[in-house]
Amino acid sequence: MTIFLQLVASGVAVGMIYAAIAFGYQLTFATSKTLNFGQGEALALGALFGLTLAPFTGYWLMIPLVLVFGFALGAVVERLGVRPAVKIKSEYGWIMATIALGIIFRNLAENIWGRDDLKFPSPLPEEALQLGGIRMLPMELLIIAGALLMMLAVEIFNRKSIWGKAVIATSNDIDAAGLMGINTKRVITLSYSISAMTAAFAGVLVAPVTLTGATMGAVLALKAFAVAIIGGLESGLGVIVGGLILGIAETLTGFYISTGYKDVPGLILLLVVLSIRPVGLFGKAVIKKV
Amino acid sequence: MLEVANLSAGYGQIEVLHGLSFQVPKGKVVTLIGSNGAGKTTTMRALSGMIQPRAGSIRLAGREISGLDSHDVARAGLAHSPEGRRVFPTLSVEDNLTLGAFPRLTGSRPKGDVSADRERAYALFPRLKERRLQLAGTLSGGEQQMLAMGRALMLRPDILLLDEPSMGLAPKLVEEVFRIIRQLKEEQVTMLLVEQFAMAALGVADYAYVLENGRIRFQGPAARLKSDPAVRAAYLGGDH
Numbered sequence: 001m002t003i004f005l006q007l008v009a010s011g012v013a014v015g016m017i018y019a020a021i022a023f024g025y026q027l028t029f030a031t032s033k034t035l036n037f038g039q040g041e042a043l044a045l046g047a048l049f050g051l052t053l054a055p056f057t058g059y060w061l062m063i064p065l066v067l068v069f070g071f072a073l074g075a076v077v078e079r080l081g082v083r084p085a086v087k088i089k090s091e092y093g094w095i096m097a098t099i100a101l102g103i104i105f106r107n108l109a110e111n112i113w114g115r116d117d118l119k120f121p122s123p124l125p126e127e128a129l130q131l132g133g134i135r136m137l138p139m140e141l142l143i144i145a146g147a148l149l150m151m152l153a154v155e156i157f158n159r160k161s162i163w164g165k166a167v168i169a170t171s172n173d174i175d176a177a178g179l180m181g182i183n184t185k186r187v188i189t190l191s192y193s194i195s196a197m198t199a200a201f202a203g204v205l206v207a208p209v210t211l212t213g214a215t216m217g218a219v220l221a222l223k224a225f226a227v228a229i230i231g232g233l234e235s236g237l238g239v240i241v242g243g244l245i246l247g248i249a250e251t252l253t254g255f256y257i258s259t260g261y262k263d264v265p266g267l268i269l270l271l272v273v274l275s276i277r278p279v280g281l282f283g284k285a286v287i288k289k290v
Numbered sequence: 291m292l293e294v295a296n297l298s299a300g301y302g303q304i305e306v307l308h309g310l311s312f313q314v315p316k317g318k319v320v321t322l323i324g325s326n327g328a329g330k331t332t333t334m335r336a337l338s339g340m341i342q343p344r345a346g347s348i349r350l351a352g353r354e355i356s357g358l359d360s361h362d363v364a365r366a367g368l369a370h371s372p373e374g375r376r377v378f379p380t381l382s383v384e385d386n387l388t389l390g391a392f393p394r395l396t397g398s399r400p401k402g403d404v405s406a407d408r409e410r411a412y413a414l415f416p417r418l419k420e421r422r423l424q425l426a427g428t429l430s431g432g433e434q435q436m437l438a439m440g441r442a443l444m445l446r447p448d449i450l451l452l453d454e455p456s457m458g459l460a461p462k463l464v465e466e467v468f469r470i471i472r473q474l475k476e477e478q479v480t481m482l483l484v485e486q487f488a489m490a491a492l493g494v495a496d497y498a499y500v501l502e503n504g505r506i507r508f509q510g511p512a513a514r515l516k517s518d519p520a521v522r523a524a525y526l527g528g529d530h
Contacts, residue, residue, distance in 0.1 A: 169378045176376035181364035181393035
């Protein structure tokens, strides 16, 4: 039983990272029905940028700088990759464009930081804590708290600020939002910025417990994509539950079956959810009043 | 207040409006009537920048607004309560009203007192006050219409466009909508009204244009058109 709880606890930390990245997919999907398939590279660039800054600023002061960096990166992706494709009404152009930008960013990162994985110094003690028989790294607790706080902060921004309300209005009905005087193009840029900002933040959260390098985000972003589909692209709560399910399923599979099959449950879950509930576990079937 | 000259607009290859010219003077209510497909909603959409006109000029208080995106048209002072109401379903009634004042809250129109205006909207539509914190998507059709009108007024617009405000409403609510339009008229709100209930629209308007196949067929003071036998027979379908 203790082993089981231990596996669940480790799965929660991994799951929260998936949830944070999946949350970023939701943000852009809500406003523009498009996604940044370079989220993994935004995560890696955030971590590498943070790694470079950390010796000068320390871990904690580095975080706001990484957030600003991610914010700017998202705006670049939207302006270069998404807006031109949407403007010429290319239905899938943004997919190719965001993947291409991701590859460019990855190569850029390899040129600047090299191809080898780097060690990200942990800001917290690397001794595991004993919590009622379960061992957890302080860094894992920071991941859980940090990811939750970030999602909460974005939700509060959306609910309380006038720009956040403009984001929700744009998600609800982009034409009607325009009639309110909301520049919906700018709102879509904003959603890309916030989305890449969450990925960059996830990068500096996860980097101390994994290795840091240009390719570190690729697998995380793919699994987070599965989480976004499982949780529903429209539901904030869904990605947390989806992330936890996947994270826990992976650690359990890794222990009870084989670490070789660790990546299988995510894909099976994805297939099952898509065949039973295509809108996602928590997705809402859209009801339109006429 | 609003001067439209030779306006042409359409969708894709199809041109729907073929050179419309009309005016809405300050403080007056003007209505566009005509059968389905005559181009009434297309006109409204072209005015507010939801679709881009192909030719012609639209001047609001002397300023050319044709070719602007819809958000810039709103900032110029034109509020459009669209066909089908289009409230924001996952936001509360209060947030919907607040968003109507978006240009005022973000510095592109004089701010004034937004919360006082919200109270004025609640006074005009008491049902909305009761449902202040409810999500707009859970309102009835009539309540959503009230909200759409209240939201448009939050801009403090120079002109208010009302597209089919009575569509799909029960007769009692249709009366209520017209009562409110009359009240706004008394408050000197400049309005352009598109309505399926042509007789009721002519009853409240000062001036009317009759649209047919994207062209203006008749125009005149609303009271005169209302009693014109030719107009009645062709466009008012008897006694709506």
